[in-house]
Amino acid sequence: ITAKLVANMMQTAGIDRVVTMDLHAGQIQGFFDIPVDNLYGSIIFNDYVKAKNLPNPVVASPDVGGVARARALAKNLNLLDMVIVDKRREKANESEVMNVIGDVKGKDVILVDDMIDTAGTIVKAAEIFKERGATSVMAFCTHPVLSGPAYDRLKLGFLDELVVTDTIPLKEELPCIKVLSTASLFGEVIRRVYHNESVNSLF
Incomplete structure (x- = not known):
């Protein structure tokens, strides 16, 4: 599956967390072995x-x-x-x-x-x-x-x-x-991730 291949490539490149917005197929989150935050528009x-x-x-x-x-x-x-x-x-x-x-x-x-x-x-x-x-x-x-x-x-x-x-x-x-x-929302998520704060409260 191409999506799984891309997920593996990102992780191999050293990415340790992914932030997305409104994935068309929520199952894509399961292709990653690292935390994935899927934001809602x-x-x-x-x-x-x-x-x-x-x-x-x-x-x-x-x-x-x-x-x-x-x-x-x-x-x-x-x-x-x-x-x-x-x-x-x-x-x-x-x-x-x-x-x-x-x-x-x-x-x-x-x-x-x-x-x-x-x-x-x-x-x-x-x-x-x-x-x-x-x-x-x-x-x-x-x-x-x-x-x-x-x-x-x-x-x-x-x-x-x-x-x-x-x-x-x-x-x-x-x-x-x-x-x-979407800038302010992504900015707030990045800030929370950096300071080890909860992202879930945004949902």
Whole structure:
């Protein structure tokens, strides 16, 4: 496995601790024989959302696999309700159908994901939320890959705001995209590691 090979190479080079942010597959942590701190981008996003004072917020996951991430953000924001988009194909060769589990009518929806690639799922989810009466739809992702048709899809306007971190430089700037810095979070983790302080309290 390539990830295990890279982990071994890093350790052979003398690295004795690794700090990551929102690993797309959490199992990667298990490839290392040294401590790995996997930070969550939602730590940065929490304060940003709270400052917006949304009147009727609800956190949503764009797929079933992201429920744990969405639930963690909802808990940090003291929100009880959550929305899930369930994607499925009823029959072979048919297009994917999106079913919304939860109520979005009159709500300010906050979609959360670890990574956005072509933006197909996130933009389609935003479109469906608007059709079902959502007041606004914003999305947060840690890693803005934004490849292929992503920028064209974002320009459709279904997403009122896309908030990302600076883990990947943007290829293009759009009015709807807001970039949050990860520098202070990584800096604090490095400080705590250097002084042998707990990193867990950041989560």
